Amino acid sequence: VESESKIVELESDIKIERQWRERLQEASIGDKETISNLRQDNDFLKQVSADYENLRQDNDRLKEQVKEGELTLEELGQQLSWSKLQVDTMKEEVNVPGAWEKDSMATNCKICTKEFSLARRRHHCRNCGGIFCDACSDNKMKLPSSAKPMRVCDNCYTVLLDRQSKLP
DSSP: OHHHHHHHHHHHHHHHHHHHHHHHHHHHHHHHHHHHHHHHHHHHHHHHHHHHHHHHHHHHHHHHHHHHHHHHHHHHHHHHHHHHHHHHHHHHHSOOTTOOOOGGGOSBOTTTOOBOOSSSOOEEOTTTOOEEOSTTSOEEEEOTTOSSEEEEOHHHHHHHHHHHHHOO
16 A cells, blocks of 8 residues: 555656646747747847948938038039129129210210310220220220220220230
8 A cells, every 4th residue: 555655656746747847848949939039039130230330320421421512512602602793893894895875975085084176086995885085095905796906995905904814
């Protein structure tokens, strides 16, 4: 009887151990699956982190390009403003070619202010259209509107020579 109770007790212990081992094996399989899933997630997150770093570097590079572009635009804007001022200044200095003064409106030379007469004739500057005496308009200069040198006043002659000297 004692041995039978011992056998029953041992069989019960074996049964408990078997159930316990089966649960451990099931838990081990579950843990292995969890570890595999975590490794996949970790690899995915490493790739996302690498992609993020590449995007951050691209973003920094693009920000730098935008900054350089903005500086270039600012410089071009300043140059444009300066050029516009030069054009405006030049327009103020030179009247529109072809807009000749009327002979009847000029009684004196615009430079020396001597009065016109039969001996001191009126001459139109072919650049600015103003009326001058012979002494103040005896220069000849090639103009864009003409193939041959034309009469220009002393003032226009100085301005045109200055412009020509600045040309490359």
